[in-house]
Every structure is written in structure tokens, then in C-alpha cells.
Amino acid sequence: DTGVSQNPRHKITKRGQNVTFRCDPISEHNRLYWYRQTLGQGPEFLTYFQNEAQLEKSRLLSDRFSAERPKGSFSTLEIQRTEQGDSAMYLCASSLGDTDSEKLFFGSGTQLSVL
């Protein structure tokens, strides 16, 4: 069990550029979540995948955001035409959805800075 892996750890980009983040969940986990966290706040839910199906998207996920999990394994989160307000930590979590009280395992996140 190598844990949830996120790459890159840090990303600095200029406003208007596109960025893509990758999340590799724990291998047998069928559920995958993306969260966003700004300084001093708790993580905010963005989207949820069960296997390859994206089953929920938060209203926080504007049209500039898209997430995929093509084979039910790794996932990518793309932000198009980045804005300064997109600067945040983007967290990925995975779980094995077999109980009512499942535990989420989080990665260390990708810190995005939009200049």
C-alpha cells in the first residue's frame, strides 16, 4: 500500500494557462474524490467517481474544470484558462466503498499558484 499519490506537488502557472493534475489512488479503491482547499479553510468537495463514472459534481466545479477517470484507476483534473481565484491546494482521496462508514485516504495534494 503506497497510499494516494498526487502529481505534481506544486504548480505555478500564469493566468489564462491550462493545467492538469494527476491522482493515483490506492490500487483496489473503487471510489475517488477531488477536493479543493484554500488557506485557513477546510477542504471543499469538488467531484466524485465510482470506478470510471463521475457521479457527482459540485457547483464549485465551473465549466473550466473537468475531471476524468478513464479506466477506473488514476484520475486527472484539468483547469482551463486559469484565474487567480483558482489558486488553492487540490486534494485527491480514495476509498474502498464497502461499508457505511468508509474511510477516505487523502494524498498530499497539488498546490496551485496562479500568477
Add this chain to the structure above:
Amino acid sequence: DAKTTQPNSMESNEEEPVHLPCNHSTISGTDYIHWYRQLPSQGPEYVIHGLTSNVNNRMASLAIAEDRKSSTLILHRATLRDAAVYYCILRDSMFSGGYNKLIFGAGTRLAVHP
């Protein structure tokens, strides 16, 4: 989702017990109480969860009030490595989606002094 209320910050000395409170007066009968913590520069990590009875694991204990309107996370002997933000979260087991969409608040920032 039912709301939780936690103090913004708390302090403790190393090797002393720490009691982190959480109020959840609007909790429903199907809400599990989850605790996660977030160390600096890390993602949140699971600590403990419970429904009605007190729970113990190697990391902490969870004491749940009889009316379930409040709970307390207990760290028996704080270490410097326990300095983190602690989140108390209610998770509805009857949520129709069936998955564990955790809604985080701002949590309690715990400082541990040597």
C-alpha cells in the same frame, strides 16, 4: 448536512491529555461522527469514527454524549506530532448517493508545546 461547531484553536503541553470538543446539536439518528486531522503540508487523515457508543483505537478515543449532540476526541498523551487541524464531520449513512462525501468545516487547530 448537519453542522458541527468546533473551537478555532486549542493548546496543549506535550505528554498531557487533550480533549477536543465538537457540538452537533442537529445530528440525526443516522449520522456517523467522523474525525480527521490534517498535519502541515499533508492531506487529511482518518482518526476515528463512531455512531452511538464510545470508541477507542490506537490513535485516539471518541466519547459521544448520550444525546449525541456533542462529542469529544481524546488524545491520551499529546506529542509534538499531534499538532494539526482536527475536523469533526457528520456523515449521513442514509445519504442516497451511498458514498462518503465528507463536508469539512474549518476545524480546530491544535498547538502542542514541548
